[in-house]
Amino acid sequence: MLKVAKGRMSLWVVFGSVLFMIAQVISSLYLPNLTSDIVNNGVTTGDIDYIWRVGGKMAVFALISVLAAVCNVFLAARASQKLGANLRKDIYRKVINYSHDEMDKVGTSSLITRTTNDVVQIQNVVMMFLRMMIMAPIMLIGASFLAYQKNHTLTMIFIVVIPIMLVVMGIVMTFAVPLFKAMQQKTDNINLVFREGLTGVRVIRAFRQDQFEQDRFDGVNKDYTNNAVKVFSIMAVMVPVMTLVMSGTNIGIIAWGGKLIAQQAMNTGNMIAFMTYAMQILMSFMMLAMIFVFIPRAQASAVRINAVLDQTTTIKDKDTGVEQLSDGEPDLHFDHVDFRYHGAEEPALAGVDFHVHAGQTVAVIGGTGSGKSTLVNLIPRFYDVEKGAVKINGHDVRNVDLKDLRDAVAFVPQKANLFSGTVRDNMKYGNENATDDEIWHALEIAQSKDFISENPEGLDYIVEQGGSNFSGGQKQRLAIARALVKDSSVYVFDDSFSALDFKTDANLRQALKDDAKISGRVVVIVGQRVSTVADADQIVVLDDGKMVGLGTHAELKANNETYQEIVKSQIREGDEA
Known part of the structure; x- marks a missing residue:
């Protein structure tokens, strides 16, 4: 992934995106603390001025969070789309200079998939990286620290909740990652059959093989569809399970926090803030789970793209001593030429020798x-x-x-x-x-x-x-x-x-x-x-x-x-x- 991104993204755009994302996270983490202050020092005492004053701060930080999020999304989209554009350009330039041998090795259908679908996978993960991969750990650490500050006793609830989430994430990744990797090859197969059907449509009709080709396409299409249904069904299970875990966490916080409030060991505002931080912690885990599921697919795409970009072009200019054709009379000479296709046992040409003059x-x-x-x-x-x-x-x-x-x-x-x-x-x-x-x-x-x-x-x-x-x-x-x-x-x-x-x-x-x-x-x-x-x-x-x-x-x-x-x-x- 790093090899694919190197030199194809503006570091300033990436830096700006990360900076705005950090501003968004800090603002988001500060808002629950202000909510806690309003409840503890304004609502319970009936101090309307305090509520307006702190509420004004909340509005400012909320606005900063929104603006930072917008700027982060804009710069992340710009960086990822520029990476995609540069990748497509580099792949096309590389392929244009391929010899016939290299074209035969990779295949036209696979090259189309790599230039389109694989590049899109890279773009999506870069977008996720600049939005969530950096946000999730910062928010996780920040929310955990602030939650502990609000009440260290309630943080014990995460000893139960986090292992459950890790188990769910582990199960999802175990089954989903191989299926995501397989989708790229299955996309190649669809492109191959579809392209052959389009280019050979006259032959198909002439030999009345319409049904055969439809069945052939249905086969690869169903193979891709079944794989996609499996992987997205697995991914779909994660959302309700995580929602259930979050809801259970809220119930636990309210039940335990209610006892602490009743014992006057905790303020109501702190419990509200703690619930918000708990949701931010769990959402951070969800974001990390999504990232770790999609990264292997993007990594597989990066490997396929690098295979194209790293392919050694056999037909190229010499490093030194390159000659220029003279302006003399045209002349063509095959001087005892032998030629063998890559991997062939027998030569395709042997002993070809003739001379043609202007x-x-x-x-x-x-x-x-x-x-x-x-x-x-x-x-x-x-x-x-x-x-x-x-x-x-x-x-x-x-x-x-x-x-x-x-x-x-x-x-x-x-x-x-x-x-x-x-x-x-x-x-x-x-x-x-x-x-x-x-x-x-x-x-x-x-x-x-x-x-x-x-x-x-x-x-x-x-x-x-x-x-x-x-x-x-x-x-x-x-x-x-x-x-x-x-x-x-x-x-x-x-x-x-x-x-x-x-x-x-x-x-x-x-x-x-x-x-x-x-x-x-x-x-x-x-x-x-x-x-x-x-x-x-x-x-x-x-x-x-x-x-x-x-x-x-x-x-x-x-x-x-x-x-x-x-x-x-x-x-x-x-x-x-």
């Missing part, structure tokens, strides 16, 4: 699972190679400044991702300084100009979340245009033409060749269709992670068995020209 296009083809996407993910250094090196413009990508490297690579992922906003906003992800003319030019190359220009809003055409108002092919072309807006050395298209028809595919590839800027750069195309890769300068053929062929379409068609099998499979479907 103005050349290299295509990568192979069966499903052959390692095509893995290969291109090494270019912008989404992963690091195990052996060999990936070089851009003669520099090993592991030695290049990450910002410089990512600027040099324009990447179109296999799945087209568009962001909510406008078409212009999405295009400027590639180049924030791009002019409208440059954007229209990129849209024209990507065969997107027609359907964007047909809309009256043009570049201000609204893109809904995930690009849901565009077809699959339109999203794919817009993702391609976004990359083309960027001025890079290497353009990577990871199976980006799969959603396009043959005519659009051919037009787009021809437009790439005809463009003055792109024709002088390195272009990498991952394709499933022979027609997509046939006119590339070099074709890399992958099979089960191994490079089994390198050459032109004509060379591979004549000499490479794997490539020949791919060609034959597509001839039967009429796919090859």
Whole structure:
């Protein structure tokens, strides 16, 4: 908890909150003493002036208590909310820099829970800490001392009452704390199933698995609900039990105190003050019980958040000797590259070796699972190679400044991702300084100009979340245009033409060749269709992670068995020209 809070809260705000809380407690503790004086010295003697005078003091201290409480709540809320805001910001910044490996380890659903629910648990406990955790012990000690001053004989009642409360608190904590800790993992499970259901809703409907998914969600939802019902039922028992203990304490004080008053061993006002102090002592115990129940849940959340913040990012800049990419001619070299996913027994790529110069296009083809996407993910250094090196413009990508490297690579992922906003906003992800003319030019190359220009809003055409108002092919072309807006050395298209028809595919590839800027750069195309890769300068053929062929379409068609099998499979479907 301290590690999470360190450096993310203003010490002055925390200090001010504690100061006002102390003022509130002192005022609250002084009020019963004034009540005692009014009863002993005003009511019993009929001194109205004394009652007004002391009553005025009570009003002042009551006002101080209220104002101090308001200031304490304001500053505590400000401190806790600022902590939450800083935590969310730090988690997001950390996650944005995660490599694909780290993202896979934690999981998207768990990251969402940690950024939202876990942060809220931390905020709530910080708020409780600044309100109750400091208040409770101060009030407990102060009220006990003042109660003893009023009548040390009556304080013997706490010898019975306090052990009862400690037993109740112990039982509640024993059963409630493990259940509170489990709630965070169960929240992860709900987010996971709910997110999968939302993103895969079309697949669910297509396969008529609505009921199965509803039952699946009901399972995790009931699991969470049952856990929550148990823990809050246990917590609910504490309130009536504590109320019963308090009421019993009052009865005991009145019975015992009445005898002392009858024996003239105690004043009536002192007994009234003692009852108030007794309630403050018992309320302090209740507050401490609530804190000790919720702290373990917040601690579990803090551990989960620290796990995200402390995660070592494997893809990062070198501490020393970071290189800048030269401005020379673009160049891409896979130098005997081997790559293995974390924890995998077999390498995903082995012995990949090819060299592409400026103005050349290299295509990568192979069966499903052959390692095509893995290969291109090494270019912008989404992963690091195990052996060999990936070089851009003669520099090993592991030695290049990450910002410089990512600027040099324009990447179109296999799945087209568009962001909510406008078409212009999405295009400027590639180049924030791009002019409208440059954007229209990129849209024209990507065969997107027609359907964007047909809309009256043009570049201000609204893109809904995930690009849901565009077809699959339109999203794919817009993702391609976004990359083309960027001025890079290497353009990577990871199976980006799969959603396009043959005519659009051919037009787009021809437009790439005809463009003055792109024709002088390195272009990498991952394709499933022979027609997509046939006119590339070099074709890399992958099979089960191994490079089994390198050459032109004509060379591979004549000499490479794997490539020949791919060609034959597509001839039967009429796919090859």
